[in-house]
Every structure is written in C-alpha cells, then in structure tokens.
Amino acid sequence: PTLTYDSRDNIFSPNEGIRAQATWMFFEPGFGSDFAYQNIHIYGLGWKQVAPKWNAGLRLDGQGADGDVPFYALPFVQMRGVPAMRYQGNTVLTAEAQLRYDVTQRWSLTAFGGYGRATRDAADLFKGVVLPGEVAEAWSVGGGFRYLVARKLGLRVGLDIARGPEQWTFYVVTGDAWFRP
Numbered sequence: 001p002t003l004t005y006d007s008r009d010n011i012f013s014p015n016e017g018i019r020a021q022a023t024w025m026f027f028e029p030g031f032g033s034d035f036a037y038q039n040i041h042i043y044g045l046g047w048k049q050v051a052p053k054w055n056a057g058l059r060l061d062g063q064g065a066d067g068d069v070p071f072y073a074l075p076f077v078q079m080r081g082v083p084a085m086r087y088q089g090n091t092v093l094t095a096e097a098q099l100r101y102d103v104t105q106r107w108s109l110t111a112f113g114g115y116g117r118a119t120r121d122a123a124d125l126f127k128g129v130v131l132p133g134e135v136a137e138a139w140s141v142g143g144g145f146r147y148l149v150a151r152k153l154g155l156r157v158g159l160d161i162a163r164g165p166e167q168w169t170f171y172v173v174t175g176d177a178w179f180r181p
Contacts, residue, residue, distance in 0.1 A: 008047070010154040012175040013146070015055055019180060020044040027073075037067030039075070045178050053102045059114070059178050061094040064122060077116030080171055081140030081162030089118030089136060091125050098177070100146070108146040108156065112177070115139050140164040144173065 001024055008017035022042045027033035043061040050056045063075030069090065077087040077094055096114030103109060118136040119125050127135075142162030149157050160171045171177070 012179070013148075013154050013156040014047040014057075014176060015049050015154075016047055018044065018046045021180070027067075035068045035070050035073075037065060037069040037073070039063070039065045039069075039073065041075070045180070055100040055102070057098040057100070057176075057178070059094070059096040059098075061092075061096075063092045065090050075118065077118055077136070077138045079114045079116055079138065079140045079162075079164070080112065080160055080177060081142055081164035081169055082116065082138045083164070083166065086166075087116060087118045087136040087138045090120050091122040092116065092118045093125055096140075096178075106148040106151075108148075108158075109143065110146060110158070110160065111143045112160070112162075113139070113141040138165050144171075146173070 002021060004021045006019045008014040008019055020043065025039045027035055027037050029036060041063045045059050047055060047057045065073065065075055074088040074090065075092040076085045077092055079094060079096055094114060094116035096112060098110055098112035101109045116138045117125060124135060140162050142160055144158050144160035146156040146158035149155055155175060157174050160173055160177060162169055
C-alpha cells in the first residue's frame with residue numbers, strides 16, 4: 001500500500017508545495033518471492049519561494065527493511081554525488097537541501113547539499129559513535145544551472161556537478177532533481 005500527499009504547484013519543477021509519500025512493500029514466498037522480507041519508504045519533499053528570485057527545497061527520506069532481505073533490495077543513501085547502493089543498511093535516513101536563484105526568467109543557478117546515514121539497526125541511526133562497520137555515512141555538495149525549456153509546462157533542464165565522499169560527478173537533470181511523478 002502507498003499513501004501520498006501532493007500540493008506542488010508543478011510536477012516537473014515545483015516552486016511551492018509538498019510531496020510526501022509512505023510505501024510499505026512485503027515479499028513472501030506464498031506470493032512468488034524467493035525471500036521473506038518487508039520494506040518501508042517514507043519521504044517528504046518541500047519547496048518554498050523565499051524571495052522573488054529565490055526558491056528553497058528540503059528533502060527528508062527514510063527507508064527501512066526487515067527480514068531475509070537480499071543485498072540488492074537493501075535501502076541505500078540516494079543523493080547526487082553519492083554512488084548508488086554504496087552506502088546500504090537495514091535503516092537509512094537522508095536529508096538534502098537545495099537553493100535556486102533565478103538569474104533571468106529562463107536561466108537559474110542551483111546549490112545543494114545533503115547527508116545520509118545507513119545502519120544495520122534502527123537504534124544506531126541517531127547514535128553519535130557506534131562500532132566500525134555498523135554505520136555508513138555519506139555527504140554531498142554541489143551546484144548547477146537550469147534552463148526553463150517549456151514555460152507553459154514549467155519544465156526546467158540543466159546540469160548538476162556534485163562532490164560526494166569519494167569523487168566528483170555530474171548529472172543531466174530534467175525537471176527537479178528529486179522528481180517523483
């Protein structure tokens with residue numbers, strides 16, 4: 001089951017609003033799965049026009065898994081600049097913020113940063129010090145630009161460059177970087 005709330009002013013490149021969703025998935029051999037486990041994913045995305053040319057965004061994302069979870073289904077830290085599936089655990093919490101400045105009606109600059117933490121046990125998620133190997137932490141920072149390619153649709157495209165704990169990388173972005181239809 002999935003529960004969704006969406007008040008965004010635009011699904012492609014929001015300026016205002018919230019998108020929140022909670023999804024619970026379960027896998028059982030009786031339904032054809034090779035493994036018996038559960039997965040929950042809860043996230044909230046918010047955007048606010050903070051000044052005439054400034055837009056701020058915040059993303060909070062929590063994931064959890066329980067049972068006989070295969071390695072490819074473990075939750076992981078998902079952020080620009082962080083390799084996919086590198087920082088995995090049974091419980092993951094990610095926070096990311098971004099700021100957009102509209103230079104002209106069509107051109108914008110963006111800056112973003114975030115932090116994610118993956119643990120084996122949910123109780124370790126907020127502990128400051130834990131045993132080595134029980135927590136995987138990742139951060140990222142970066143910036144980019146956007147071009148408003150379709151004014152009537154509010155669709156922006158652009159390029160982001162991000163630095164995570166390991167390397168620099170770049171992304172071609174269509175819509176918002178946190179795009180979820």
